[in-house]
Amino acid sequence: MTKPEEVRRVACVGAGVIGGGWVAHFLARGYDVTAWDPAPDAEQRLRRLVDAAWPALTRIGLADGASRERLTVAATLEEAVADAEFVQESAPEKLELKRDLLTRIDAAAPAGAVIASSTSGYPMTDMQTGAATPGRLVVGHPFNPPYLIPLVEVVGGERTDADAVAWASRFYEVAGKSVITMKSEVPGFIANRLQEALWREALHMVANGEATVAEIDASITEGPGLRWAFMGPMLTFALAGGEGGMAHMLDHFGPSLKSPWTRLEAPELDRELYDAVVGGCEEAAAGRTIADLVAERDRGVIDVLRATGRLPGQATAPATGRGTE
Ligand SMILES: NC(=O)C1=CN([C@@H]2O[C@H](COP(=O)(O)OP(=O)(O)OC[C@H]3O[C@@H](n4cnc5c(N)ncnc54)[C@H](O)[C@@H]3O)[C@@H](O)[C@H]2O)C=CC1
């Protein structure tokens, strides 16, 4: 097995929003990247995505030797992974598809190469059932866009070797990511469970006419979102207790836990709710295209990373409480 620090060749299987984002990230960090995606227009889409991300990546600093010319698009899955030292799978979120694909990747990739899935929520235990060597399969859950958002959640399944989890965590760190290595599998991992709670509540509020799409977005961007860019919800709430910290916060607001402040069951995603959410987002975009919004988001993420000292090469920011070990 290649040491994480010595990896040069990465394969990306599935090259949509996330697979393409991973390709841009690995190219910017100086790796040779081979991608494969079965869609007929996949190569054009992928190169467009990488080209759109490149100015942002150049602005924050490319690794020595980084080049878009180090991208190869393979004609088959087997060719893509044939000499990979690490494989990142980012195919659609369908359990059967992932199971079959990971089985095929495992059969074709060099012995010992670690294979990670970008899944947003499936436990690896459920995806590794067909693989001949399931010990090297891990979840490496990124955040959109993977070329700017540092976090990757790493976790193995019941049949994953502990060494593969440790190897993947180290590899992502070397590749410039911020890693949380989870000790146990939980569907949705950590961040998506938290995001999903917010998302379900937001959908209920739209469905019930309690808040508009614009109000929900403003409630975060003008409110708690400003704090969350550098301080998580736990420490943020500790400050709500003043000098008494979290203990006073719990004594003071603990009883609210019994108040009807959340409905965690997902609402029915019927046509009316679907149209309200899609229509609300179109209104909020106010004529800006998805490409405009991607560029705006990328600028915003870079500004926040810079302002909080977390761009590559900047002094390390204060501890963010990363790691669950
Ligand atoms: N979109 C997001 O914000 C995030 C998505 N993810 C996860 O990343 C994975 C990919 O999601 P997206 O990139 O959003 O989807 P997407 O729909 O943008 O891209 C999926 C790509 O997979 C390709 N594909 C279809 N069948 C395939 C197969 N059998 N083998 C390989 N590729 C195949 C499609 O042609 C497409 O280009 C999913 O597991 C998703 O849960 C993870 C983090 C964030």
Ligand SMILES: C[N+](C)(C)CC(=O)CC(=O)[O-]
């Ligand atoms: C919407 N999503 C569940 C696919 C989001 C993620 O998995 C992570 C992210 O980028 O927020």
